Amino acid sequence: MEILVCMKQVPDDSVEIRLGKDGQPDLSQAESQGNAFDTYALEMAVRYIEANGGAVTVLTVGTEDDKACLRNSLSVGAAKVVLVEGSGTDAAGTAALLAGGIKKLEAENGAAFDMVFCGRESTDYIGGEVGEILAETLKRPFVTDVVEVEPADAKVVVKKELESGYLKVESPIPSVFTIAKPNYDPRYPSVKSKIAARRAKIPTVAQSELALEDGALNAKVSHKAFLEPPKREAGVLVKEADAATAVAKALEILAADKVL
Amino acid sequence: MKALIFIETKEGAPIGASLELVTAAAALGADADLVKVGEKEGVLKEDAVVGAVAKKAAEGYDVVLLAATPLGKLTTARIAARLGAGSVNDAIAVACEDGKLKVTRPIYGGTIREELCVETAAAVISIRGGSYEAPASVPEIAELAPEAEEGLAARVLELLAEAGEAVNLEDAKVIVTGGRGMGSEENYKLCEELADVLGGVVGATRPVIENGWISRTHQVGQSGKIVAPDLYIACGVSGATQHVSGMSGSKYIIAINKDEEAPIFSVADLGIVGDVKQVLPILIEEFKKIKA
Numbered sequence: 054m055e056i057l058v059c060m061k062q063v064p065d066d067s068v069e070i071r072l073g074k075d076g077q078p079d080l081s082q083a084e085s086q087g088n089a090f091d092t093y094a095l096e097m098a099v100r101y102i103e104a105n106g107g108a109v110t111v112l113t114v115g116t117e118d119d120k121a122c123l124r125n126s127l128s129v130g131a132a133k134v135v136l137v138e139g140s141g142t143d144a145a146g147t148a149a150l151l152a153g154g155i156k157k158l159e160a161e162n163g164a165a166f167d168m169v170f171c172g173r174e175s176t177d178y179i180g181g182e183v184g185e186i187l188a189e190t191l192k193r194p195f196v197t198d199v200v201e202v203e204p205a206d207a208k209v210v211v212k213k214e215l216e217s218g219y220l221k222v223e224s225p226i227p228s229v230f231t232i233a234k235p236n237y238d239p240r241y242p243s244v245k246s247k248i249a250a251r252r253a254k255i256p257t258v259a260q261s262e263l264a265l266e267d268g269a270l271n272a273k274v275s276h277k278a279f280l281e282p283p284k285r286e287a288g289v290l291v292k293e294a295d296a297a298t299a300v301a302k303a304l305e306i307l308a309a310d311k312v313l
Numbered sequence: 314m315k316a317l318i319f320i321e322t323k324e325g326a327p328i329g330a331s332l333e334l335v336t337a338a339a340a341l342g343a344d345a346d347l348v349k350v351g352e353k354e355g356v357l358k359e360d361a362v363v364g365a366v367a368k369k370a371a372e373g374y375d376v377v378l379l380a381a382t383p384l385g386k387l388t389t390a391r392i393a394a395r396l397g398a399g400s401v402n403d404a405i406a407v408a409c410e411d412g413k414l415k416v417t418r419p420i421y422g423g424t425i426r427e428e429l430c431v432e433t434a435a436a437v438i439s440i441r442g443g444s445y446e447a448p449a450s451v452p453e454i455a456e457l458a459p460e461a462e463e464g465l466a467a468r469v470l471e472l473l474a475e476a477g478e479a480v481n482l483e484d485a486k487v488i489v490t491g492g493r494g495m496g497s498e499e500n501y502k503l504c505e506e507l508a509d510v511l512g513g514v515v516g517a518t519r520p521v522i523e524n525g526w527i528s529r530t531h532q533v534g535q536s537g538k539i540v541a542p543d544l545y546i547a548c549g550v551s552g553a554t555q556h557v558s559g560m561s562g563s564k565y566i567i568a569i570n571k572d573e574e575a576p577i578f579s580v581a582d583l584g585i586v587g588d589v590k591q592v593l594p595i596l597i598e599e600f601k602k603i604k605a
Contacts, residue, residue, distance in 0.1 A: 182390035273399030
């Protein structure tokens with residue numbers, strides 16, 4: 054199996070991002086890292102090829118700065134990484150660049166990737182659209198929120214997470230899947246694999262090398278402004294020495310606010 | 314302007330977030346047609362919806378609206394791709410400006426909002442539940458046949474049920490959520506008791522789900538359900554952004570926490586500083602008296 058994982062580099066999702074004085078998101082306190090769901094996708098892909106054979110390629114769209122997540126990918130099991138230089142102005146643009154990169158790699162390999170994995174959404178803009186548009190562009194079978202993949206003859210059987218419960222789904226290959234959080238965490242690199250990855254040369258593909266359709270990168274959705282969300286006014290705080298008095302006071306306020 | 318509204322159903326009935334789209338379409342000054350999509354054995358729901366709605370939308374609609382539920386969010390961009398249209402997921406407001414759609418959506422877990430403009434002739438937008446009021450009356454809903462490409466699509470083999478009952482947090486009028494501060498699975502049951510008294514449903518924060526006190530279907534927050542009930546009671550919830558962004562649309566918020574500095578108090582209409590283990594049993598008894 055040849056698996057391609059799409060990865061986006063995002064600001065650390067454990068840091069709360071707010072608007073800075075310049076009206077832009079202040080990312081100064083958040084280090085860049087691979088999007089959490091994309092790292093789950095990579096781990097799932099690496100586990101799959103460890104069990105069934107094959108190789109994992111990781112593809113990122115971005116600039117020189119985005120090479121860091123590709124280096125990390127090399128240190129945790131990716132056999133090959135590629136940076137497509139450029140940036141989509143919207144989800145459709147990003148998907149077009151990814152599709153262009155995938156088609157170029159497939160032409161070089163002489164075969165389609167058996168599976169393309171994308172994280173279900175990125176933790177920064179949380180659009181959850183790129184994998185969807187990519188699947189439509191490549192016109193391949195598509196299953197979202199996958200937490201397990203198993204081989205089944207010339208197909209694969211995946212476990213798809215639902216709001217409640219799971220679906221067992223059989224999919225032809227080549228196919229595209231978005232990956233949700235499986236019941237394991239991504240592995241850590243070893244010191245040795247980290248050093249090797251640091252020395253590795255990251256292959257890049259220029260936008261001009263991609264066979265994109267005319268207008269594929271025209272903005273379908275454009276950014277207008279960042280806004281501060283309206284603040285909810287804090288209400289009344291009841292603080293009493295004993296719980297019974299506190300509840301009595303609270304009930305008075307609820308009655309006055311006509312809540313009950 | 315012509316709008317096509319995809320109505321999602323649960324046990325045959327339209328869900329609240331879908332019906333609110335009627336109000337959103339009216340706010341855009343659009344004439345709206347409502348459609349639901351039938352199911353077909355072995356076909357993924359989303360494949361059926363994408364095929365049917367994209368085909369219908371190609372008849373000449375300017376905007377397609379869906380509720381930003383899991384199903385809505387994973388069909389919006391696919392429908393748009395088939396129409397060559399721009400798409401936005403999880404919008405909280407839509408407006409028409411100079412003939413273009415202006416859409417607002419939360420980013421970075423809700424700490425920042427982004428205003429976007431759809432540049433294509435048609436737009437496909439999913440809108441978060443609670444962003445618009447429910448309409449006074451429900452227009453007629455036409456049913457479309459499921460459309461899925463044979464051969465190309467994935468095939469559903471079986472549904473693997475999960476322990477824990479189905480819960481409809483999105484349409485609940487009252488939600489009682491317990492957080493890590495409940496201390497134990499045993500204490501967490503106090504939240505269920507209070508929810509029962511108020512005729513509501515019980516919610517949970519991510520740590521509670523991770524501790525296994527209740528199934529993940531109850532999770533409220535950015536990575537769970539986005540809710541906007543009339544009354545939201547947060548018990549032992551600190552108020553992490555991840556959680557607050559999923560419930561700050563609630564009409565009235567009560568927070569109970571022993572830490573006076575807990576961020577949850579900054580979004581609560583009524584805060585009670587105290588130990589949930591002491592406050593909740595008394596509150597349950599008092600509410601029982603009021604409801605009796």
